[in-house]
Amino acid sequence: MKRLLALLAILFFLGAPAFAAQPKPDAEGFVPVSGAMMQPGETIPANRLVAAAYGFIFAALAVYVASVVARSRRVEAEMRELQRKLEAKNG
Amino acid sequence: MKPRLWFFAAVLLSAIGLIVAPQLIVAAPREATMGLVQKIFYYHVPSAWVCVLAAFVCAGGSAAYLFTGSEAGDRVAAAAGELTVLFGLCVLVTGPLWARKAWGTWWQWDVRLTTTLLMWMIFVAYLFARKYGGPGAKKLAAGLALFGAADVPLIYLSVSIWRTIHPKTTVVKTLDPAMQGPFWTAFATFTVLFFVLLELRLSLERARSRLDALHLAAEDQLDE
Numbered sequence: 001m002k003r004l005l006a007l008l009a010i011l012f013f014l015g016a017p018a019f020a021a022q023p024k025p026d027a028e029g030f031v032p033v034s035g036a037m038m039q040p041g042e043t044i045p046a047n048r049l050v051a052a053a054y055g056f057i058f059a060a061l062a063v064y065v066a067s068v069v070a071r072s073r074r075v076e077a078e079m080r081e082l083q084r085k086l087e088a089k090n091g
Numbered sequence: 092m093k094p095r096l097w098f099f100a101a102v103l104l105s106a107i108g109l110i111v112a113p114q115l116i117v118a119a120p121r122e123a124t125m126g127l128v129q130k131i132f133y134y135h136v137p138s139a140w141v142c143v144l145a146a147f148v149c150a151g152g153s154a155a156y157l158f159t160g161s162e163a164g165d166r167v168a169a170a171a172g173e174l175t176v177l178f179g180l181c182v183l184v185t186g187p188l189w190a191r192k193a194w195g196t197w198w199q200w201d202v203r204l205t206t207t208l209l210m211w212m213i214f215v216a217y218l219f220a221r222k223y224g225g226p227g228a229k230k231l232a233a234g235l236a237l238f239g240a241a242d243v244p245l246i247y248l249s250v251s252i253w254r255t256i257h258p259k260t261t262v263v264k265t266l267d268p269a270m271q272g273p274f275w276t277a278f279a280t281f282t283v284l285f286f287v288l289l290e291l292r293l294s295l296e297r298a299r300s301r302l303d304a305l306h307l308a309a310e311d312q313l314d315e
Binding site: 014053 | 110125128130131134135138173177180181184185188189191192284288290292294295298299301302305306308309312314
């Protein structure tokens with residue numbers, strides 16, 4: 001009897017992780033749709049998505065060009081200031 | 092620095108392209124399954140093309156800087172690195188807008204999408220390393236650019252190697268003739284635009300180099 005109990009205990013401890021690893025019954029497979037699962041985004045009209053995509057690209061390009069121009073102006077202003085200081089020093 | 096003739100021609104060409112391409116895209120037929128939202132394709136794919144082109148140019152410049160110490164290579168890499176991030180952002184924003192309608196979800200951890208995001212993040216890290224890395228960061232950043240560009244072939248081949256929901260690369264070859272005109276016009280426009288923006292950004296890098304040289308000269312003279 002003791003041996004049988006010991007064998008059952010060993011089987012229990014060995015088998016427990018395997019049972020624990022089993023997926024829960026409702027974790028996989030087909031799930032019937034319910035009202036709460038309907039995504040409100042599905043009603044987004046395509047024209048808004050297309051407009052957003054093209055708008056974003058044009059806006060990104062415009063912002064980038066403006067940023068490069070602003071940085072260039074800053075560098076040029078710094079250069080002019082430095083040249084002015086050098087000229088003042090050299091008389 | 093005298094502005095070059097090719098630069099003005101390229102600016103003019105890209106401006107014409109940016110006016111003509113949208114008109115051709117509007118006139119192009121709607122795709123049978125996806126409908127109107129498929130029109131995002133005409134700017135999404137050219138953005139992706141310019142993004143990988145910029146990544147390769149950045150890697151080329153970085154390799155030149157790493158192995159030969161070329162400062163000009165480093166300047167090209169810095170300019171192209173920013174364009175990789177810019178056009179990569181366009182790809183990563185327009186893709187989900189298209190996917191929301193076509194796949195029913197904004198994002199999937201699909202191989203094509205994930206490798207593209209990874210490449211974009213590497214180039215963001217490249218820019219951060221250059222800006223905040225301190226002394227020696229240029230070399231570290233150059234190494235990052237090489238890793239970022241190494242991701243490009245994986246991005247391209249991902250749709251052929253793995254099962255993915257992203258359209259395959261053959262979609263361009265099998266494009267309906269009525270869709271080819273708008274697509275190739277947008278593709279050419281973006282390619283020319285890339286060189287315009289690269290030259291614009293390079294002129295800033297060149298000005299910064301001159302300013303650095305001037306600072307060094309000024310330090311010597313003002314200390315005297």
